[in-house]
Amino acid sequence: MKRYLIFCLIIVVLVGILVSFREDPLNKVELGRMLFFDPILSRNKTISCASCHLPEFAFSDTNATSLGIDGRKGNRNTPSAMNISLHNSFFWDGRANSLEEQALGPIANPSEMDLPVKEAVLRLQTDRTYNNYFEIVFNSKPSATNLGEAIAAYERSLETSNSPFDNWKFSEDDQAVSEAVKRGFALFNGKGKCIKCHFGSDLTQNEFRNIGLFNGMELNDSGRVKISGKMEDIGKFKTPGLRNIAMTAPYMHNGIFKSLKEVIDFYDDPEKVIPNSINRDSALAKPLGLTEKEKADIEAFMISLTDKRFVMEKGMQSYRLQGFPYNSRRLY
Ligand code: HEC
Numbered sequence: 001m002k003r004y005l006i007f008c009l010i011i012v013v014l015v016g017i018l019v020s021f022r023e024d025p026l027n028k029v030e031l032g033r034m035l036f037f038d039p040i041l042s043r044n045k046t047i048s049c050a051s052c053h054l055p056e057f058a059f060s061d062t063n064a065t066s067l068g069i070d071g072r073k074g075n076r077n078t079p080s081a082m083n084i085s086l087h088n089s090f091f092w093d094g095r096a097n098s099l100e101e102q103a104l105g106p107i108a109n110p111s112e113m114d115l116p117v118k119e120a121v122l123r124l125q126t127d128r129t130y131n132n133y134f135e136i137v138f139n140s141k142p143s144a145t146n147l148g149e150a151i152a153a154y155e156r157s158l159e160t161s162n163s164p165f166d167n168w169k170f171s172e173d174d175q176a177v178s179e180a181v182k183r184g185f186a187l188f189n190g191k192g193k194c195i196k197c198h199f200g201s202d203l204t205q206n207e208f209r210n211i212g213l214f215n216g217m218e219l220n221d222s223g224r225v226k227i228s229g230k231m232e233d234i235g236k237f238k239t240p241g242l243r244n245i246a247m248t249a250p251y252m253h254n255g256i257f258k259s260l261k262e263v264i265d266f267y268d269d270p271e272k273v274i275p276n277s278i279n280r281d282s283a284l285a286k287p288l289g290l291t292e293k294e295k296a297d298i299e300a301f302m303i304s305l306t307d308k309r310f311v312m313e314k315g316m317q318s319y320r321l322q323g324f325p326y327n328s329r330r331l332y
């Protein structure tokens with residue numbers, strides 16, 4: 001009897017240890033994270049969402065326009081997938097209305113992952129691990145709906161408000177930023193007129209605006225008009241948020257500007273950089289007349305919006321995003 005009890009006890013302890021080592025995702029966010037980093041969602045299993053949305057570049061990449069499956073060139077720049085939980089439309093032209101809907105777009109897009117959503121779902125259903133995980137999290141088999149739900153939940157977790165700017169503005173730590181940043185913020189709100197479009201907690205309110213990057217010739221992406229059908233929307237794009245903006249070069253829907261400096265030079269005199277654009281916003285009708293020092297101050301302000309978890313390690317050329325648990329647990 002005693003032996004039997006000891007045997008039972010050992011079994012219980014062993015099971016306990018096994019359970020504690022089990023690395024199953026426990027919730028939607030964890031499952032979404034696995035899917036985000038898993039090439040299983042592309043036709044030939046070579047790319048994942050994270051191939052273009054890289055953590056170290058604030059979930060964007062360094063190409064002017066994106067590179068998809070088999071090196072296929074997309075025609076737009078990869079935006080950051082961080083700090084988008086408050087957005088109400090997605091993509092540069094706002095063609096998706098929810099993150100759930102958005103997440104399925106790149107899977108099926110022929111120049112991105114090129115896998116019909118139906119097939120993606122079938123793949124997950126026939127994969128024992130995923131089938132199991134979806135049962136645990138959703139109490140049902142993988143479907144287009146819960147696939148979108150899991151990825152969207154992960155994306156909503158990618159919020160960053162731990163920047164020097166936040167410390168200065170919201171924690172009232174006067175030492176958190178330099179004088180240049182403070183001057184830059186004042187210029188952003190005043191002479192630079194940036195605040196007319198970039199406002200709110202992530203410095204965007206998701207409005208569609210035309211800043212003058214469409215001329216119907218070599219700059220031929222007409223943006224929002226293709227979705228809304230309204231001529232007044234010609235050349236308009238979604239105003240992007242500016243959190244971690246220093247991490248996401250190159251800039252704009254077409255990746256036309258390589259640095260923040262180039263962006264500020266453009267805003268200073270749009271007509272000089274891109275003459276004869278069509279339907280440019282009236283807020284950008286006249287040159288701003290910024291001095292070089294003022295331009296540098298605005299740049300310093302934008303750099304202060306970088307979350308502190310982006311760190312440059314010793315001897316490294318590029319930043320890393322620390323403390324974000326973003327590695328897929330599944331090894332191929
Ligand atoms: C081949 C590169 C590539 C891959 C792979 C990719 N994306 Fe994207 N992503 C882009 C590009 C380019 C855009 C902008 C497209 C547009 O506006 O037309 C975008 C836009 C987005 C946006 C909209 C952000 C905003 O501010 O509106 C989100 C969110 C996003 N992608 C998430 C994902 C998810 C989730 C996956 C995987 C299922 C994924 N992406 C796969 C390149 C990629």
Ligand code: HEC
Nearest residue numbers: 192193194197209213237238239240251252253267281283
């Ligand atoms: C009339 C509205 C408007 C004004 C004013 C404005 N912006 Fe923008 N901003 C936009 C829009 C819209 C885009 C995206 C345009 C595109 O890709 O075609 C953008 C893009 C950007 C980008 C690139 C974002 C990215 O992810 O690629 C930066 C940086 C930026 N703006 C900073 C500024 C600064 C600094 C000022 C002031 C000097 C300013 N903006 C003034 C609407 C505006």
